[in-house]
Amino acid sequence: MSKIELIAPCHFGLEAVLKREIIDLGYDIAEVEDGRVTFYGDEDAICRANIFLRTAERILVKAGSFKAVTFEELFDKTKNLPWERYIPKNGKFWVAKAASVKSKLFSPSDIQSIMKKAMVRRLQEYYGIEWFPEDGASYPVRVFLMKDIVTVGIDTSGVSLHKRGYREVSGKAPITETLAAALIKLTPWKKDRVFVDPFCGSGTFPIEAAMMAANIAPGMNRSFTAEEWTNLIPKKMWYDVINEANDLIKDDIDVDIQGYDIDGSVIKIARRNAREAGVDHLIHFQERDVRNLSHPKKYGFIVTNPPYGERLEDKKDLPELYRAFGESFAGLDSWSAYMITSYEDAQRYFGRKADKNRKIYNGMLKTYFYQFMGPKPPRKPREEQ
Template sequence: MKIFELIAPCHFGLEAVLKREIQDLGYEISEVEDGKVTFYGDAEAIVRANIFLRTTERILLKVAKIKATTFEELFDKTKALPWEDFIPVNGKFWVAKANSVKSKLFSPSDIQSIMKKAMVERLKSVYHVEWFEEDGASYPVRVSFMKDMATIGIDTTGLSLHKRGYRQLTSKAPITETLAAALLMLTPWNKDRILVDPFCGSGTFPIEAAMIAANIAPGMNRSFLSEDWKNIISRKHWYNAHDEARDLMRLDVETDIQGYDLDGEIVKAARENARCAGVEKLIHFQQRDVKDLNHPKKYGFIVTNPPYGERIEEKANLPQLYTTIGESFQRLDSWSMYLITAYQDAERYIGRNADKNRKIYNGMMKTYFYQFLGPKPPRKKKSLE
């Protein structure tokens, strides 16, 4: 059984959540860096990580970590790598993405071109051919330079893992599925507690919460690039992982998950997305203004991604909007509120300082995950039999 190093990228600031997820799947962590977690696993691990992990963007099969400060050095060190261990003679291979931070080699297109040439030279010498048809499975390479150190991996995923397959319709500024899942996992919410998103948009927070509650594997209804890697991954691993995912599902779970939005068409889109995800029975969507937010039960959760004025004309409305959010939250007895926003005056207008505040990069945008903590519910007394 061959053991690989696998790289799981994530949003900056959420590495601890992903690390816990990987450990819960049973794999050993080798390294945690900004925006990625590396772990050890076999061919089956590639499959299970793609199907079960909620908070990573993709799974890369690590080929090597090399230092290169000149293109000549990059060519020689890339050529020295055992590409034949991963790419068969008919494999389609290219350097799909290159990025560089604080490194002497900084041109992505040049890095891509040099590395492709080096890979071709290596495989020509191993397979004793002058021309590659590249009509087989795809093996896209990704390379990331940081301070002259290049981490090289082959993408096992294809379309990013935040593409669960359920979001057919989106609102103006949707939060990604992987980010929504990670933020939910940062809260103490569980399936027995109330959850409301008063700015639900296309429904991502409620849908991800329902999938967590019902234990639905996020990748079970989509395909992956490495399904065609017959030289590395046996088909039985895919069958076994899908069987495992089906066995773990609990669609009969009882939940109180709600999503509101002021736009009726957006609410319809959220319902349709929930139907595509198979969780429409676990969520109540409703057209409702945040000022009308109320709930008779205690100890609930607001988890939301409110508007934060990306357009200049919207910025003028933010003080009143966040004041209203604060007033609605204040009316909810013993609730907690978690909101992600790029609006820096959020606490001021909500009317209280957050108990915790976490900086998270959503793409290139710096956002804040404000956490307003309510009291813990009393423990249920165990009934005496």
């Protein structure tokens, strides 16, 4: 395949974070659109993007894009794509998902069916066979229509990349690992600063922070669909990238990362998840009410996903909870706080207007990422840096 285009979907509103990650990984950006970033790479980039990117939802090989306003046009243009470049004679292929926004073709099931027939027709002609056993590796196709432009990708990841492999059991209203990582990256937190999540639930924010601090690649402990694509990617390439990731780990570090929750049962889950992620020695979890939130150090960071009605029996409890959170934060001299919530009155009861406010979609739920900035710490003398 040599130079290929790869599509990395992400949460709406966090494209710039993913773009920076991809650039830092060494790849050139082709295009940034709502909810996805397209970049150039090679076979090695498929492995590295899946294993190293913290904020991408999955990695797709871009098979092509075209305009289609009729099903006949969709069939013909899908058939014109070079499917034989990717799918071997025994490959298992299907259109796993179709999404359509502001397009004349809007029925996902019809789009899926017609595109599958077009793929079959193309591969029948190329391989000179009528029937495909489909008993080999899987090549699931995902298609997205926006204003009649059809973008077609072959999914290299399989299960979404937010499934790191460490969180088998979740607490109530969990935040996804990819979203947590992206939100942390939106803050200026560095591993030498205190990090506290007072509503930690199953521990996602502290675990993602600890993995960043220890430079543990998020995809090291899971598998990917494209590992079976031996017609395109040699197995050795995956092993080489895992070895690269292992060499970069620095988990013998001194950090102050803490997670609190009033529910002791989810604290147990958080500790188990941290163990699975290999960072339990870097995080202190504790059953603690937000009213008792305190810390002796200065210039710390709170990054959290407080309750916003979905995980409380009644929204009537929210004003008091946010008021208590705000009062505890006010007592933390020089700290900064970052919270994602859909609760419209969060700032009012927190007792302070956010310095910055970013709208982010958590799935279909519109949320706000409120940023309350504390002062920057004084610069360290050069000999201490």
